[in-house]
Amino acid sequence: MAGLSLGALPHFIYQPIWVAIIFIAMIFWRIMAIRHLWPLPTKQLSAFKLIHLAIAGIAFVLLFISYGNFIGRDAGVALLTVMLSLKVVEIRHHRDYYISCFLGYFLVVTNFFYSQTIPTALLMFIVVIIMTASLISLNDSKKSLSNKGLIKLASSMLLQAIPLMLLLFVLFPRIAGPLWGLPQDAHSGKSGIDDSMTLGKISQLILSDEIAFRVKFNDQIPAQSQLYWRGPVLWQTDGTTWTELNKRYLMSSRPDFTTSGDEYSYTITLEPHNKRWLFALDFPGELPLTPASHYTYDGQLRSIKPINQRQKIRLRSYTQFNLNPKQDDAINNALQLPDKLHPRTRQLAQTWLQQSSQPAELINKALAYFNQNDFYYTLTPPVLTGDSIDRFLFESRRGFCEHYAASFTVLMRAADVPARIVTGYLGGEINPVDGFLVVRQRDAHAWVEVWLQDQGWIRIDPTAAVSPQRIDHGISTIMPEGFNTPLLMANSRQLIDLWQAIRNNWDAFDNAWNQWILAYGPELQKEFLQKIGMTKPDWQTMALWLAMGFVLMSLMISFYLFYHRPHYDPVSQLYSTFCKKAARAGCVRPKQQGPLDFATALKQHYPHLSQQIDHITELYINLHFGKQTVSVSDLRLAIKQFKFTASN
Amino acid sequence: MTQYLSQLYQRLNAVRRRRVFIIPTRFGFIYAGFLILILLGAINYSNSLGHILCFLLASMGWVAMHHSYRNVAKIELINGYANPVFAGQAINFNLLFENRCRRTSYQIELSSKPSKSRSWNLFKRLGGFAHNVTIAQLKAGATITVHCPVPSLRRGYQSLGQIRIASQFPLGLFNTWSYFTSDTKALVYPQPLGALALPLSKDSGDQITDPTQKGNDDFSGLNTYRSGDPLGSIAWKALARDDVLRIKQFTGYQGSQLMLSWDAVSQLADHEARLSQLCKWILQADEAGIDYGLSLPNTLVSYGYGDGHRHHCLSALALFDNE
Numbered sequence: 002m003a004g005l006s007l008g009a010l011p012h013f014i015y016q017p018i019w020v021a022i023i024f025i026a027m028i029f030w031r032i033m034a035i036r037h038l039w040p041l042p043t044k045q046l047s048a049f050k051l052i053h054l055a056i057a058g059i060a061f062v063l064l065f066i067s068y069g070n071f072i073g074r075d076a077g078v079a080l081l082t083v084m085l086s087l088k089v090v091e092i093r094h095h096r097d098y099y100i101s102c103f104l105g106y107f108l109v110v111t112n113f114f115y116s117q118t119i120p121t122a123l124l125m126f127i128v129v130i131i132m133t134a135s136l137i138s139l140n141d142s143k144k145s146l147s148n149k150g151l152i153k154l155a156s157s158m159l160l161q162a163i164p165l166m167l168l169l170f171v172l173f174p175r176i177a178g179p180l181w182g183l184p185q186d187a188h189s190g191k192s193g194i195d196d197s198m199t200l201g202k203i204s205q206l207i208l209s210d211e212i213a214f215r216v217k218f219n220d221q222i223p224a225q226s227q228l229y230w231r232g233p234v235l236w237q238t239d240g241t242t243w244t245e246l247n248k249r250y251l252m253s254s255r256p257d258f259t260t261s262g263d264e265y266s267y268t269i270t271l272e273p274h275n276k277r278w279l280f281a282l283d284f285p286g287e288l289p290l291t292p293a294s295h296y297t298y299d300g301q302l303r304s305i306k307p308i309n310q311r312q313k314i315r316l317r318s319y320t321q322f323n324l325n326p327k328q329d330d331a332i333n334n335a336l337q338l339p340d341k342l343h344p345r346t347r348q349l350a351q352t353w354l355q356q357s358s359q360p361a362e363l364i365n366k367a368l369a370y371f372n373q374n375d376f377y378y379t380l381t382p383p384v385l386t387g388d389s390i391d392r393f394l395f396e397s398r399r400g401f402c403e404h405y406a407a408s409f410t411v412l413m414r415a416a417d418v419p420a421r422i423v424t425g426y427l428g429g430e431i432n433p434v435d436g437f438l439v440v441r442q443r444d445a446h447a448w449v450e451v452w453l454q455d456q457g458w459i460r461i462d463p464t465a466a467v468s469p470q471r472i473d474h475g476i477s478t479i480m481p482e483g484f485n486t487p488l489l490m491a492n493s494r495q496l497i498d499l500w501q502a503i504r505n506n507w508d509a510f511d512n513a514w515n516q517w518i519l520a521y522g523p524e525l526q527k528e529f530l531q532k533i534g535m536t537k538p539d540w541q542t543m544a545l546w547l548a549m550g551f552v553l554m555s556l557m558i559s560f561y562l563f564y565h566r567p568h569y570d571p572v573s574q575l576y577s578t579f580c581k582k583a584a585r586a587g588c589v590r591p592k593q594q595g596p597l598d599f600a601t602a603l604k605q606h607y608p609h610l611s612q613q614i615d616h617i618t619e620l621y622i623n624l625h626f627g628k629q630t631v632s633v634s635d636l637r638l639a640i641k642q643f644k645f646t647a648s649n
Numbered sequence: 650m651t652q653y654l655s656q657l658y659q660r661l662n663a664v665r666r667r668r669v670f671i672i673p674t675r676f677g678f679i680y681a682g683f684l685i686l687i688l689l690g691a692i693n694y695s696n697s698l699g700h701i702l703c704f705l706l707a708s709m710g711w712v713a714m715h716h717s718y719r720n721v722a723k724i725e726l727i728n729g730y731a732n733p734v735f736a737g738q739a740i741n742f743n744l745l746f747e748n749r750c751r752r753t754s755y756q757i758e759l760s761s762k763p764s765k766s767r768s769w770n771l772f773k774r775l776g777g778f779a780h781n782v783t784i785a786q787l788k789a790g791a792t793i794t795v796h797c798p799v800p801s802l803r804r805g806y807q808s809l810g811q812i813r814i815a816s817q818f819p820l821g822l823f824n825t826w827s828y829f830t831s832d833t834k835a836l837v838y839p840q841p842l843g844a845l846a847l848p849l850s851k852d853s854g855d856q857i858t859d860p861t862q863k864g865n866d867d868f869s870g871l872n873t874y875r876s877g878d879p880l881g882s883i884a885w886k887a888l889a890r891d892d893v894l895r896i897k898q899f900t901g902y903q904g905s906q907l908m909l910s911w912d913a914v915s916q917l918a919d920h921e922a923r924l925s926q927l928c929k930w931i932l933q934a935d936e937a938g939i940d941y942g943l944s945l946p947n948t949l950v951s952y953g954y955g956d957g958h959r960h961h962c963l964s965a966l967a968l969f970d971n972e
Contacts, residue, residue: 133820140755559715
């Protein structure tokens with residue numbers, strides 16, 4: 002039952018509160034029944050049976066209200082949790098115990114849909130130990146094992162099972178899922194960059210320490226200010242919300258682009274975000290081998306399928322690029338502004354336009370405007386109501402990257418310069434432990450691209466005009482000191498550094514866990530097996546290796562379980578050295594001969610040693626047959642000093 | 650070389666003296682089913698931890714199989730004996746088991762089958778075992794005497810026949826069992842039955858009319874103990890006094906002698922009824938403290954008394970005309 006509770010515990014985070022309440026209530030009922038003989042629902046006690054049924058009924062109604070069905074992933078898990086808790090109260094037979102134990106394992110598995118972290122894995126091991134212990138106690142009807150003994154046996158069984166588990170994990174031929182359609186909500190609840198942007202939305206991400214992806218550069222790492230990880234491109238706006246171009250344009254054709262400048266090859270390990278963007282370093286030179294992906298017309302690298310599991314992507318990017326330099330079919334969308342909105346912004350843009358119609362100058366004017374007026378870069382911008390662009394540019398002037406990107410785009414469009422917003426991530430932190438660049442949700446960023454004839458889309462980051470630190474040194478320099486450290490530690494530099502070191506190590510460990518354990522699928526398996534020397538890792542070879550390993554391990558465990566260490570007591574051992582000495586001297590002791598007879602025989606050969614022989618024999622007999630008047634060391638000494646010397 | 654091989658063969662033979670059977674239980678199959686479900690789920694969702702849990706549980710099952718085998722494999726039947734009983738009573742076989750493994754065995758269930766059935770049908774041959782007793786635990790290297798009650802069938806020697814030790818320990822996923830064929834025999838006396846009164850015949854020449862009416866409580870003195878004297882007559886208090894075993898002498902029917910003969914029961918219908926009657930008489934005479942003898946067509950037990958004598962007579966009855 003403890004196992005069941007532990008197995009269910011993590012679910013309470015995701016599930017509605019009533020599931021937890023019912024579960025705890027049922028467990029409580031059962032415990033009270035055991036401890037204080039509370040009545041349980043049985044056929045005889047129909048009142049309690051009714052209560053039980055009523056709870057079940059209420060649970061089902063609540064389930065239906067909460068989820069609308071019983072088929073989805075979340076609903077299924079909630080259903081399992083509730084049913085299991087109801088079953089706990091009903092347990093009567095041997096069989097019921099088994100079934101609840103097995104269902105408990107199931108509950109553990111369902112937990113993995115939500116979380117596959119190291120703590121979850123540890124919890125799994127603990128749950129398995131407890132379940133095993135309860136299975137053992139079921140089969141120990143005479144209760145000859147204490148609780149401690151049960152846990153000990155269960156743990157030792159677990160330890161013995163681990164080698165085979167590893168073998169299976171490595172060698173069991175992996176099949177790429179899914180085998181059947183996944184429920185709609187199979188991969189819900191992932192946070193990250195969205196396909197639309199409303200002012201104030203990205204700054205919510207800033208508070209999230211969650212890892213978006215990790216990058217391993219093959220050789221050198223570009224400068225922080227070059228690390229623009231390209232995500233969704235936003236064109237259309239209604240004044241507050243920015244959205245993507247419609248699908249027709251996105252999919253219409255491959256963009257016309259050329260790349261130049263420094264080349265960087267790297268591997269992104271993308272955390273599942275349930276969207277299609279691959280967040281390549283601006284700008285990717287070619288499509289990756291996996292996953293199947295394509296370029297959108299506005300230069301996004303998008304996977305064909307949503308990324309709903311951790312994905313390794315090998316890419317090559319270039320620092321310079323020309324994107325659609327000749328013409329862009331969607332250019333009208335980059336000039337679109339909502340009617341009658343942002344009058345003051347338009348007015349400002351018009352005054353600039355009257356001074357110069359050169360796009361480059363207009364851009365500089367806008368950047369200078371940000372730079373020279375009292376704009377501040379802040380993670381906690383004031384909430385803007387009404388015409389947010391106008392209010393930001395002329396009133397609050399406190400904003401985050403998205404405020405600058407949006408208002409800059411509006412200014413550009415008002416001045417007839419095609420502009421669009423690109424969202425993604427900027428920068429990242431290098432973990433000194435394993436050299437991976439870790440990009441977190443808080444590195445989310447928005448910048449602008451403007452289209453210039455013959456140059457195509459070029460990147461302008463208006464945030465740089467306000468807060469160059471953000472661009473050059475990453476988000477953490479902007480964050481208040483000790484932002485990510487526990488409160489108590491925030492006061493001491495050393496403690497912050499220590500905390501950072503622990504975090505780095507943990508991240509590296511977590512990364513290794515992700516890279517090797519969680520990502521272990523058909524491809525990684527192949528790669529790994531080739532690395533350890535399997536020339537042709539197809540399923541036949543794997544099965545053969547698996548079978549061999551299995552036999553080997555069976556032998557090992559049998560040996561472990563049955564191996565009988567021959568343990569002699571020290572007295573017999575000492576005596577046998579004496580006998581060996583005698584044998585070397587030519588007197589072999591017959592197997593059945595007693596020590597006294599042997600002594601007599603020896604004395605016949607070595608009459609001059611008879612005193613010592615008698616002494617040793619007497620000591621041996623006294624010790625061996627339980628007279629504790631002499632000590633073992635006496636015998637040891639006597640035998641050590643004894644030598645079969647020929648008589649002179 | 651050949652000598653070495655034959656030695657090896659003999660040693661292997663000694664190790665494999667006894668077969669141990671193991672099959673999954675109902676729960677074992679359900680467990681396997683659950684594992685397959687978990688595996689399918691893990692594959693479907695490409696869930697690595699799901700794979701790990703599935704493999705872990707499969708390995709646990711495999712470990713449990715070895716433990717289950719180990720739990721039973723090294724239990725040996727060392728010895729067995731049983732006190733004689735009267736037909737109809739349960740024979741209490743005392744079996745000495747030893748755990749020759751260096752680990753403790755738990756929850757060994759012992760069942761027996763009175764005789765080895767020679768059916769060609771495997772299921773019939775494997776079936777028919779009645780559960781007797783459960784050994785809760787047997788420590789490494791320890792021995793245990795198990796009382797295994799078996800119903801007695803008929804007079805004569807009854808051997809224990811086949812016994813089975815089985816266990817589902819530790820997880821209940823596998824049932825492991827093994828058979829012993831023990832030649833331990835128990836002597837079954839005839840059932841003491843019959844309505845005839847004890848034939849206190851004239852030639853035994855005494856004034857006793859009905860010995861069972863009078864108790865043997867007329868204490869007459871103490872005698873030193875001779876082997877065979879009834880334990881119930883030992884003067885324990887006297888023993889505490891001077892460390893000499895004495896038995897209490899009663900003036901019951903001391904000195905009277907009674908020959909229980911086959912002819913005296915010839916009026917009864919068949920052998921078994923006669924033997925039962927004689928059996929009952931022996932018990933009555935023994936209780937009354939009469940010196941009695943037994944004469945059967947091919948056996949003669951002369952006069953005597955005490956537990957040893959009683960056993961002698963009763964076993965003569967038990968084995969009478971028995972092949």
